[in-house]
Amino acid sequence: MVLSGKLVKQVAIRLDGDLFYEIYKYKQHRISEMSPGSIKRVDLHDGEWGVVGSVIVWNFIHDGKEKVVKEVIQAIDDGRRSLCFKVIGGDLMQDYKTFLVTIHVDTMGEGNLVTWTFDYEKLKENVEDPHTLMDLCLSVTKDIENSNIVNSN
DSSP states (O other): OOOEEEEEEEEEESSOHHHHHHHHHHOGGGHHHHOTTTEEEEEEEESOTTOTTOEEEEEEEETTEEEEEEEEEEEEETTTTEEEEEEEEEGGGGTEEEEEEEEEEEEETTEEEEEEEEEEEESSTTOOOSHHHHHHHHHHHHHHHHHHHHHHO
């Protein structure tokens, strides 16, 4: 009975990697404008944008349903362009005992790579791995890329 899991996916983006990292660090509240079909609202619940310990609440559409997730910024590594968020409330906590989301951006000149990592522990054996949630994150990544490329032209 394996309840712990790890899911890792990468997506290449044409958008400047530093800009993508800055959006996720300081401007998450703007992501609903860049991906309105998926992200309805992102609010700072406690603390400051881009500061460890700050709490952020996401309202989004997943598998056709409106959902809410509350997360705390657990770690920031500007040198590696990496952010780690720990889910502390909301709909994911109905299926998972723990859920960590790490976003890492590799900048490689004209091409950049965004790596999403989910580390999680399910509450029950019959809970599915979060593949559709990962698909949502990859889709939002592309929406951010497309929005910022269009706006920069």
